[in-house]
Amino acid sequence: MKEKVVYQLKDKAIWVVFVVLVIAFTIANPRFVNPNNLLTMLRQVSMYGIASIGMTFVILLGDIDLSTGSIITFVNIFCAYLMVNMGMNMVLAIIITLIVSTLIGTLNGFMVSTIGIPALIATFATQTAFQGLALILCGGLPINGFTEKFKIFGQGYVGIVPVPVIIMAVCFGVGAFILNKTYFGRYFYAVGGNVEAAKLSGIRVGRIKYLVFAISGFFAGLAGIVMLSRTNSGMSNAGQGYEFDVITCVVLGGVSVNGGYGMISGVVAGTFIIGALKNGMVLMNINSYVQSIVMGVVLAFAVGFDCLQKKKQTT
C-alpha cells in the first residue's frame, strides 16, 4: 500500500515541480509567462513530445532506443530529398518517409528481439549507421526549397495554437489510448513488469518488442517531419542528441527505466518541464554549456529517484 502512495505522490509531484519551475523563471524574468512565450515553449518541445510516445513504450518494456535522434536526422534528409531532389508530391513523400522510419524501428526490433542484441547496443548501431546514411544522401549539404504548403506542419497556426503543438497533443492522446484502451498497452506493462510471467500468460514477447520499436521509429519519423517543416531545411545534424532530451522527458515523467510502470500524463509533465527549463534558461541568458550540465543533472536525478524506489522495494 505504501509503495502505491509513494508512486501516486511521485505522479503528482512532477506537476508540482513544473509549477515551481514556472514561478521561479517568472520571478527571474516576467517575460516567461507571456502567452506568446509559453506557446513558443510548447512549440519548441513538440518534437520531444511526439517522439516521447514511442520512447515511453520502449522504456515501459525496460528497453531503450538511442536511435531516435538519428532517425529524426535521417528523416529530415530523406523527406527533403524526396520532395526537392526527386520532386515528389508532398503527401506521398510524407507517407513514404513515415513507412521508412517505421521500418528503421522494425530493424531495431529485429536486432533486439530475433537476434538478441541488447537494445542499448542495437539502437546505438542504428544511430551511427543512419547518421552516416543521411550524410551520404545529402553530401553534407542542407537541402532547401520546399513548397509553401509543407511549412504548415512546423510553422502553421490554428487560431493562436501552433500546428506542431496540436500534432503533439494528438500524439499524446493516441499514446494514452494505446496504453489504456488497447490490449497492447496491457501487454507493455506486463512484459516490462515481469517478462517470464508475461510469457507464461501467453504473451508473445518477441512480437511485442518488434511492435514497440517499430512504433518508436514511427513517432521519431513524425517528429522529424515536423522539424523539417519548422526549420524549412533538411540538415544532416537536425536530430543530433535528440534521444537524450526525449529520454529525459520520459524518465522525468515517471516512466520507470526498469520497465513496467509509467503513464502518458506523466510524460506530458516531463516534456513541459524540459520545455520550461530550456526556454527559461535561454531567457535567463544561461550559457549553453551550463545548460548541458543542468540537463545531465536532471536526467541523473530522475533516474536516480526511480532506482532508489526500486531498491527500497526489493530490500
Add this chain to the structure above:
Amino acid sequence: MSEEYVLQLQHIRKEYPGVIALKDVTLELKKGEILALIGENGAGKSTLIKCCSGAVVPTSGTIVVGGTEFTSMTPQLAAENGIAIIYQEFNNVKELSAAENLFLGRPIRKGIVVDKKAMEKEAAKAFEQLRIKIDPKTLMKDLTVGYQQMVEIAKAIQQDAKILIMDEPSAPLTSAEVESMFRVVERLRKEGISIVYISHRLDEIYRLSDRIVVLRDGEYVKTLITKDSQIQELIQLMVGRELTETYPPRGSCIDKSEVVLELNDVFGNGDKNMNLKIHKGEIVGLGGLVGAGRTELAEMIFGAVPKQSGQMIFKGREVNPKSPREAIDLGIALVPEDRKRHGAMLGISIKNNINMPIYEKNSTLSVINSKKEMETAEKYQKSMAIKTPTLHQLVKNLSGGNQQKVILGRWLAADSELIIFDEPTRGIDVGAKYEIYKLMNDLVEKEGKAILMISSEMEELIGMSDRIVVLAEGEMTGELQKEEFRQETIMAYASVTRMEEDQTV
C-alpha cells in the same frame, strides 16, 4: 567425549518469519568418517549446512569446531576452521586454468605478478595427492563436470580443509565419474578428513557412509550406523510422519471415458520416456524429489520448452504446442511454482492479471471491451473468493493465497481444460491452503477439469491425488493407485535409481 568429534552442531534452531526451518537439530561428526545426511525435500539439510558455512545465522544453538564454540559462522571463520563445502553449482571461472582456479583469490605471487609456474607445480602436486589426472594448464571450461568437481575438492584440501561438506555431489555426474569421485572421497577418509555427504541416492549412502543422520521437517530424527540399518527402516524414518492434516473430501468424479491428456514416449527437456494419461475430473499427482524432472515435464506440456520426440494427445487430437500461447489456446494452463517470478504480474492490477490471456479474444480492432473485462474479473473474484476491496488493487499487495487465486482465476477465465499446478501451496499459510484445496476439488468436481499436480509435500500428494506418478532423474519410476498410496512406497520410487536390484519395497 567432545575431543572425539571434529564438528558438533548442538541444538541448532533456525526461524524465518512464519516458518521454523530447523528445530533443535544436533549432529556430530567424527574424525575420518563419512556421515550421510538425508531427508526429503525441505527437511532442512541445506539450511543446516548453510549454518556451517556461515551463509545462514542460526537463531539459537552452538557450533563446535575442533573444541572451539561458536554461536554462528561467517564464511571466513568457516574457512579458517577448516570447513569447506562443495556445492552443486561450482564456484569456478571457466576461462581460467585448473591451476589458477585452485588458487583463485589467493594466487601465488612473485612481487606483483602472478607466478603461474609455481601455481601449476603446486596444483600438479595437489592433484597427484588425490590421484586424479588433470593437467593444471587445462582451462576449466575444457574439463568435464566430474573433473571440475575434482578441482573443487582439491582446492578445499589445498586450503587445509579438515571437514568437507558435499551437497549432492553425484547429481551432475555420469556413473563413471561417480565411481572416481567415490574413490577420491574414500581416499580422503583414509587421510583423516571428515566428510558430510548429502545425497538422495540411497545406494550411494550405503556404499560410502559410516553413519547416517536423518532429518524430517526440520527436526533431527535419528542417527543410524550404516552397516546395521536397512533401506526400509531408513525410508520409514525419512517419511514416517503422522498424516495429520485433513483434506477436503471429494466425490468420485473421474470420467474414465474421456482422456484429456495422453503422453506417449515423450522425450525432451531432460525427461525420457514420459507416458501419462489424465482423465476428465481427475487429479494426478506428480511426485519425486527436487530435480527429478517434474517441472521440466510441465514446461513441455505447456509449450514453454518444446519436446524432442514422442506424441502428445490433447482431447483426442495430436498436438504439439510450441509456445505457452499455443498451449493456452488449446486449453492447457500452468500455475507455476515460483508465483512471484513466473506466475502473478505483481505490479499489475487483479483485473488485468485475470484478463491477460484473453485480452486478444475480448478486443475489437485491438481495443479492449472494458465491460467484458470488468465482468470477467468480477466473476472470478467471486468464484475464487479473492479478498480485496477493489479489483484495481495491485497483485503485489495481496497475500500469497490470494495471489494464487488470481492466477487460478486467470486460467479459468481462459477456459482451460487441463490445469498443471506446480507446488500449488508453496509459501501459502495453512488456512489459505485448505481454500486452495477446495478450489481444486471444485475444479474437477463441478467444472470437469483435469489437474496435474506437482508436489513435494508428501501429505498433499497423498491427500489430494486420485493417482500418483513418481519421477526420478527424468524417468517415471512408479505409478500408484489410490489404495496403494503409502509414503514409504513413494519415497522408494523417488530415490529408486541405481538401486533397483537391491531394494525390495
